Amino acid sequence: MTGSPNGAMLEAVNVSKRFGGVVANSGISLFVQPGEIVGLIGPNGSGKTTLFNSIVGFHPVDAGTIRFAGREISRLRVPEIARLGLLRTFQQTRVYGRMSGLENMRISIPHKRETLATMLSRFPPEVDEKAERLLEFVGLYEKRHLAAGDLSFGQQKLLEFAMALMNEPKMLLLDEPTAGINPTLINGLIDRLRRANADLGITLLVIEHNMRVIMNLAERIYCLAHGELLAEGAPEDLRTDQRVIDAYLGAH
Amino acid sequence: MRPNARTFAGYAALAVAGLLGPLVLPAYTTQFAFLWVMVVFSLTWDVLGGQMGYNSFGNVVYFGIGMYVCAIVQVAPFTDLAEYTSAYGTQDIGLSHLQYYAGLAAGCLVAAVVAVAVAFVLGSGILGLRGHYFAICTLGLGIAAGEIAAGIDIIGAGSGMVTPLYPGEIDARNRFFYYLCFALAVVTFFTLRRLYAGRFGLAINAIRDDEDKAEAMGIHTTRYKTVAWCIAAFFLAISGGLVGNMVGFIDPTDVAFSAATFGVWMVLMAILGGKGTIWGPVLGAVIFHVTQELFWTYLLGWQRVALGLSIVLIVIFFPQGIVGWLRERFPERFGPRVEAASEQAGEPAR
Numbered sequence: 001m002t003g004s005p006n007g008a009m010l011e012a013v014n015v016s017k018r019f020g021g022v023v024a025n026s027g028i029s030l031f032v033q034p035g036e037i038v039g040l041i042g043p044n045g046s047g048k049t050t051l052f053n054s055i056v057g058f059h060p061v062d063a064g065t066i067r068f069a070g071r072e073i074s075r076l077r078v079p080e081i082a083r084l085g086l087l088r089t090f091q092q093t094r095v096y097g098r099m100s101g102l103e104n105m106r107i108s109i110p111h112k113r114e115t116l117a118t119m120l121s122r123f124p125p126e127v128d129e130k131a132e133r134l135l136e137f138v139g140l141y142e143k144r145h146l147a148a149g150d151l152s153f154g155q156q157k158l159l160e161f162a163m164a165l166m167n168e169p170k171m172l173l174l175d176e177p178t179a180g181i182n183p184t185l186i187n188g189l190i191d192r193l194r195r196a197n198a199d200l201g202i203t204l205l206v207i208e209h210n211m212r213v214i215m216n217l218a219e220r221i222y223c224l225a226h227g228e229l230l231a232e233g234a235p236e237d238l239r240t241d242q243r244v245i246d247a248y249l250g251a252h
Numbered sequence: 253m254r255p256n257a258r259t260f261a262g263y264a265a266l267a268v269a270g271l272l273g274p275l276v277l278p279a280y281t282t283q284f285a286f287l288w289v290m291v292v293f294s295l296t297w298d299v300l301g302g303q304m305g306y307n308s309f310g311n312v313v314y315f316g317i318g319m320y321v322c323a324i325v326q327v328a329p330f331t332d333l334a335e336y337t338s339a340y341g342t343q344d345i346g347l348s349h350l351q352y353y354a355g356l357a358a359g360c361l362v363a364a365v366v367a368v369a370v371a372f373v374l375g376s377g378i379l380g381l382r383g384h385y386f387a388i389c390t391l392g393l394g395i396a397a398g399e400i401a402a403g404i405d406i407i408g409a410g411s412g413m414v415t416p417l418y419p420g421e422i423d424a425r426n427r428f429f430y431y432l433c434f435a436l437a438v439v440t441f442f443t444l445r446r447l448y449a450g451r452f453g454l455a456i457n458a459i460r461d462d463e464d465k466a467e468a469m470g471i472h473t474t475r476y477k478t479v480a481w482c483i484a485a486f487f488l489a490i491s492g493g494l495v496g497n498m499v500g501f502i503d504p505t506d507v508a509f510s511a512a513t514f515g516v517w518m519v520l521m522a523i524l525g526g527k528g529t530i531w532g533p534v535l536g537a538v539i540f541h542v543t544q545e546l547f548w549t550y551l552l553g554w555q556r557v558a559l560g561l562s563i564v565l566i567v568i569f570f571p572q573g574i575v576g577w578l579r580e581r582f583p584e585r586f587g588p589r590v591e592a593a594s595e596q597a598g599e600p601a602r
Contacts, residue, residue: 087469107455107471121450121451
């Protein structure tokens with residue numbers, strides 16, 4: 001297993017998190033290099049989403065350190081981490097349901113420096129242009145005036161992805177981006193994730209259950225089982241790793 | 253464009269009614285003035301309750317603070333405040349026109365500043381609470397504020413405080429305050445409309461729709477929430493200053509910090525008209541105030557029963573408020589999608 005190199009975009013060392021008697025994450029270490037696309041797989045309940053929550057500051061970790069772009073973030077709160085450029089999307093899609101798609105996009109601008117003057121300001125036309133460009137990118141331009149809550153689940157996922165891009169993050173944590181999406185749209189989504197990575201330079205850490213998707217997308221994959229890091233490696237290595245196969249088939 | 257024409261017609265009708273109302277029906281000048289105060293009440297309540305999804309029952313605190321602070325600023329430069337309040341209004345400080353107007357202006361300004369400061373401190377403390385916890389906490393605030401004011405001797409304690417006499421005749425006084433209230437309602441409306449269209453409006457809408465998501469997107473939620481409350485406090489305090497002078501007497505629990513009347517009405521009017529919209533609170537305030545006055549005139553003795561019944565009917569038949577109901581019932585005329593469709597049609601093909 002490779003040690004974590006200097007200059008990693010995201011680096012978690014020995015992260016542990018327990019809820020009462022349940023050990024959700026136990027001594028997990030992983031790193032993501034700038035510009036990489038890394039996958040995070042594992043059976044249901046293996047602690048993937050808990051790890052995401054720990055990384056973005058949703059709950060404090062019990063042990064371990066998390067560094068993002070060279071900065072210790074395990075004591076920071078969710079909005080502060082988001083403003084550093086580390087953003088997550090949700091497994092159960094979250095958009096602002098009563099606002100239109102365009103409004104969802106507008107308010108997703110970066111909020112790095114917020115003064116009273118900027119809080120009470122109007123949106124400059126560039127914001128709308130960018131919002132419409134990104135809505136076109138995910139194929140929701142025609143639906144931009146509909147309430148986000150009236151969009152289908154898959155469309156909400158796409159909107160949430162576009163909102164994340166609007167925020168200009170350095171790195172995105174995507175929690176099952178293809179779950180609930182029409183299979184014919186999945187290829188388009190993979191393509192868009194790749195383009196976000198290649199064209200916008202956004203580092204990606206992706207939780208995914210669809211093996212075809214993650215094997216195609218990721219350069220490296222971490223596999224969790226029972227809250228522990230089970231294996232790490234290139235997609236083709238993990239595909240044939242007996243431990244991973246056992247974990248998915250329930251041998252553990 | 254049709255939506256623009258409709259909006260313009262609405263503004264024009266309101267402006268004419270607002271400007272000519274007290275001239276056409278001079279006997280109702282004070283009632284009309286209170287109508288605009290009610291509009292300010294429901295518009296400012298809707299900032300948190302409708303646009304941000306935080307039901308506050310404590311906004312009346314800022315109204316009361318404004319009322320007291322304004323009165324103190326009006327009186328204190330000209331006489332000893334403790335002596336003045338202990339005389340229960342028998343001491344006439346005989347202000348000249350200039351002294352009166354300057355005092356009122358300074359009073360409203362200081363009132364607004366003090367209320368914003370209080371909102372800032374309170375908001376930083378309790379806007380971390382969500383949902384029902386916030387609502388209950390603010391309910392406590394409204395009640396506590398009245399009791400506290402009733403215990404402070406220098407502002408008259410439980411016997412209240414009398415505001416300075418207007419240096420002129422009664423009709424002129426009523427008209428003067430009418431136009432001030434009208435102007436305040438107009439300024440409040442356009443300020444909020446402008447803010448809702450910008451970053452502030454979308455940020456508090458985002459907090460309403462999903463506060464966790466808003467945090468995950470890096471929005472300074474606490475800052476926006478506090479500013480929202482400060483904005484409501486600003487306009488409420490000025491309305492308090494004006495109402496104190498219109499009524500002429502500040503009772504701590506029945507006029508200034510009246511959680512059971514003004515405090516509840518604010519909520520009711522916004523819900524009746526349609527919370528989370530800009531016109532809803534205005535419409536709700538007008539309908540509520542007119543029916544209130546009719547109840548008092550024609551159902552005296554039963555006015556509270558009628559009010560209670562109307563609350564029940566509102567909640568059952570107009571849970572989304574009148575504007576919300578109109579949008580659902582006539583989406584092609586009132587729904588937000590109308591503008592979207594026409595805008596799309598007007599655009600060059602992409």
